[in-house]
Amino acid sequence: MNPTIILINLFAIGCLIFAFTKDRAKTKQSVEVAVKSFFRILPPVLIIIILIGLLLGFVPPSEISKVIGEQSGFSGVLLIALLGSILHIQAFISFPLAASILESGASISAVAAFITTLTMVGTATLPLEMRELGKKIALLRNGISFVIAIVIALIMGVIL
């Protein structure tokens, strides 16, 4: 048990108690939604956890750090930013994955680039975005997001 785990759970319990004093029916409905979403997100979470185990068990850290570690420099960041733009993984499960590659030799910049492009650039949702908001806004938003994700990643590499 680390402090973060306690903090997150206290926060949730606090919100729950506050909600309960406001409206019981709505709180009950919220918990139902929570249980449903938990079981919906469980399989991808378990899949990624198994893959992390295999990754750390079979791929030596030296290999990971060669491709996306400190010595890979800008090309490593670019590579993983592209990967993050194409992949369509929920943010929730990207964090344990990110932590595992960080643990095994990836650079801070690479990890930050991965998470940021993963959430901000959506190649899979781009067609929908273009239909709803027009080509111009959608393409500009995704294109600029890709660039700023790399800028954010590089800044984080410097300050952390």
Add this chain to the structure above:
Amino acid sequence: MKTEEREREKQTNKAMIRDYLLLGVTLTFAATVLLIFPDRLDIVTTTSWDYFLEMMMILPAVMVVMGLFAVWVSKETIVKYLGESSGIKGIFLAILVGALPTGPLYVAFPMASSLLKKGARISNIVIFLSAWACIKLPQELVELQFLGLKFMLSRLVLTILFVTLMGVSIEWMIKWSDKKTSNSTGGENGAGI
């Protein structure tokens, strides 16, 4: 509206069955690989178990927070607040409202589109969408757990900063290009929406 909801329910059920099948495939794959390389069994299971424990200790709480917001903050509330505000207050609200844990990105697109049609500022909509995509409260909680306070905070601050800059510059670019096309086509409305 009812049938639309039922249709969505059906689709999420289908996706869930697919996900559980995929989990079965992954488990079988892992078991096979570990049978071939039994010397790796120990490190693989310990690593996975550690991550599993960590996840299980925060995931229920994160889901409760999401569930509460999903029920309490309706789409109508979000549209109402975003449509009315502008300036610094508008930017602030766009980030705040986008960061509330209220569902996947594809839910936000139609909202953004209707807000644009109602005359909301492009900058606020772009900021709202980007905040929705990457500054979600439950995501920040999971990031805090796995990557630590320093990592989470610095990425959050940088993201807010750059997303705001991006929103403002996209609005500027779209206005500029619309003006150009409407000048060259003789005042015809050339909005790209």
